[in-house]
Amino acid sequence: MIATPANPESVFTYGAPQLKFGDGASDEIGFDLSRLSVRRVLVITDAGVAATGIPQRVADQMAQFGIEARVFDGVHVEPTDESLVAAIDEARSSGPWDAYVAVGGGSAIDTAKAVNLLTTNPGELMDYINVPVGKGQAPTEPLKPLVAVPTTTGTGSESTTICVMDVLSLKVKTGISHARLRPTLAVIDPLLTFSQPPGVTAASGMDILCHALESYTARWYTTYDRKKPEQRVPYCGSNPISDMWSEKALTLLAGSFRRAVRHGDDAHARADMAMAATFAGMGFGNAGVHIPHANAYPIAGRVKDFHPKDYPAGEAMVPHGMSVALTAPEAFRFTFDAAPERHVRAAQLLAPNAGQPTSPDQFLPMVLTDLMRDIDIPNGIAAVGFDEGDIPELVAGTMKQQRLLATCPREVTDDDIAGIFTRSMSLW
Template identity: 30%
Template sequence: MEFDYFIPTKILFGRGKLDQLYKEKMPGKKALIVISAGKSTRANGYLQKVEEQMHKAGVETFVFDKILSNPINGHVMEGAVFAREKKCDFVVGLGGGSSIDSAKAIAVMSTNEGDFWDYISGGSGKGLQVKNDPLPIIAITTTAGTGTEADPWTVITKEETNEKIGFGYEKTFPVLSVVDPELMLTVPADLTAYQGFDALFHSTEGYINNTANVMSDIYSLKAIELISKNLATAVRDGKNIGARECVALGNTLAGMVESTSGCISEHSIEHAMSAFHPNLPHGAGLIMISKAYYSNFVENHACDEKFIEMARVMGKSNASNPMEFVEALVELQEACGVSELKMSDYGITKEELPDIAKNARHTMGGLFEVDPLPVSDETCLEILKQSYR
């Protein structure tokens, strides 16, 4: 019954919550708003809304709009220079996980010297300690995928070396997050599915993680239940605000799982896949390997009772066999129309699978250390081979 619990983020959750942002005490008078390089944040009016809220609160705003779907180190450094030039007091991440993750990294580098990769542990990172506190971070999520609004983590790719690695510590928790399901009504069906499964896997991985505890288990099971019961509806009918709301809550709870437990090697493997192929959506990559990945644990009887419990909250109320979790997972993927995703459609070849497996351990080997059962290099490669289409 021992655990450490620290989630210092104030969360405004619910329909229309963005309209109340101006009432909150802002951590400064100048804000850098970080958004993606795509058109949707502006086209849907979300940037305008946030700027109106900030101006109403007496905050001057500047926009950095270069973030890619798999954010890169170069843009983190460019954003940090821009924030210093404008003398910004805090950073606002507006959008999906890539924008909010980038905002966190930019907040770190706005107050510290060197390169962001100097502070990365793993791969070619130097693992240096962050000397100065980052700028305060506000997260406003327009998707339900990463839970980054409720955790300290940021995942960035060093584009020169194809290294995609996570980073975070207690100072990179957002001070304030807004989770407004009304901002998620415009997410396309395929991205809704990919993002929803990312949140689901944050929860399933956190539940079977060796660091799992009583608090993370509570968040994990509720997140798995909410997402598995509502994601297919949100995919089929994106305007269904009730389904969006439930998936959004599941996603935020999944972020709390990330703050109290964490991911395991499934995420290491996928990060390697999308490091080599940045056009691969993170959630899509996770879906591709998930059946083989979880089947490996089930077949080797790693935490059988936990797999049975996950199957039960996913709708198989009378589950008694761990493999019923894998069955429920596949059924959900079929219901969301993502069961036939192919690595080859994103340019991944069979010949590079060994390099992907090697990269997974080289960059994020720490996640392999908390697997419920050791996953060897050979097993990692076999999972990729079984998943390849």
């Protein structure tokens, strides 16, 4: 367990973007940008979202405010360093742009964050990627306004300071993390999320759920050594404010997750999921996430030949929310002893009518696997193509995610992670 520090932390931090939430909120983006004296806007999206017509509608609606908006639909679903560089090149050659509007899921929003950074600051993508993969440089120049308009109910990227990508040559998922990446305005319009197919609703919903559970069970902020002001990081551990967001997100998921997957036209369920994603984003964006997200990086980065339903055909991938979910039941069995009451409370919020098993450490894993089975998430990492021989490389990939493991409520060794992967081969 984590030892009590001699000089414990007494401060936690909280950051969030300006936020507009509700049916029709996306109709007001032109007005909002006109207040910032914006004239030329690049709308950034992927081809699947573009096919719904939503990004063009957002772009067209800006014309009445004298704003020229162009749609770029070249975002790669689950961005890579190469896809980000291509988007940056496109924005540099067609710019300058006064502002960016990201319309889509985490893939579009993260791409827009990278485009915004690299069209306002000198250097190249690798200069800003977290060490040890990149140089971890901080931006020196202010960024342009970025409006983030999520069309999935999942990542919370509209609220966070992070941009995630696969670095193809190294087969690792990593990112850029800096407060200036946080969008200027998050516009969450539940009406834009109805067209998500069931597979996307299920995977991205598991991302919400794990954001809420991981930030709720993250290492408590006072168990760290006291930091100097210049040492503060966005992820400060669980704290009273992030707890509030996480608990509320769990309650919303309990009522609406299965329904949103099975009945995509249920307005109440879609609105609850959009609210849950926003709440969980506010929680984890400040408290942090831990083992399931750290494991997700090598699971997604080392995919072999898995082709999920409802995602772009022809490309092997384990979608982000799915890759996070696959080891979550075993991760929470492992962290149970660090905060038993929190694990039990989370399970109760998520399944208020479930009977509690005799052994309380089984409760949260049981509630999670019941849900995953119901919404068609694969049964463990073997079901997405991994076998026992892959475990050493998966463990090595997880242990590189020290920024995330720093918020784990227990010390984690290579053997602990290997055990979690082994027990996650098949979950039920």
